Amino acid sequence: MAQVASLFTLFTHHAKTFRDLVYSLRNSLLKTGVFTNEKVAEQQVVSVINFDIHLRRDADGHRYIERITECVPVEQEAGYPETFRHKTTTEEKMTAFMETMLEYFRRSTDRPLYVARNVIEYRDGSYVAVHPLSERSRKEIAACLAGPDQAAFEAFLAVHWGDSDEN
Incomplete structure (x- = not known):
């Protein structure tokens, strides 16, 4: 469903790491019998997961977003x-x-099919901008925003990540 006719797909999972999430979804595709090649199944997974928002619960029961990870496909x-x-x-x-x-x-x-980059992490009680969004994600997000919102988005990126060539 995530491959056609939608801007985004939301779902929950229980993977501990982004890599585990990709492997779990890849293995699920293989179990259906539609895919027989691990690499092809993994490419399908990587093509639809843009971001993973990983939640965590501390010892006191406080739930928070531990990290937001972007999946950046590697050019093949x-x-x-x-x-x-x-x-x-x-x-x-x-x-x-x-x-x-x-x-x-x-x-x-x-050959790696993707790079998992934490764009935001929760550290010592606050959220920290880590790696900037990929150029692909920047463009896709900006394309969904009207003029004033695009400018606000670009300003937000500049404040938190600056003009980085890490994309």
Whole structure:
């Protein structure tokens, strides 16, 4: 449902970490039998989870938001290095080709599909801006806001995260 016809989807979960949430949802997709490949199922999960708002309860029973984590998908469509094509000697070509093969095997085995970044954390009784929102999230949020609200949103980002190139 989260893939079509909605601006957002809300649901609850009991995962302790963002990674556990992704794995749990991935495994649920695999159990349905619709997916047979872990990586493809995980890509589907990552494509729909934008943020995880993680709640916590302290020893006194006080509930609070412990962290807000953004899921930033890692670009998967990048081409492979082809520097070997421009080398002149056989040894240079082989060395460059081995770098291409190393990249191929890295992508085939343990290539991350996303980066989980805490944008806000609860520390010592107050909320702290940690990592700025990704450029993708900034644009998607701003596109849903009218002119004055867009300006207020940009001002909010500037106050709490400044102009960061970490996006």
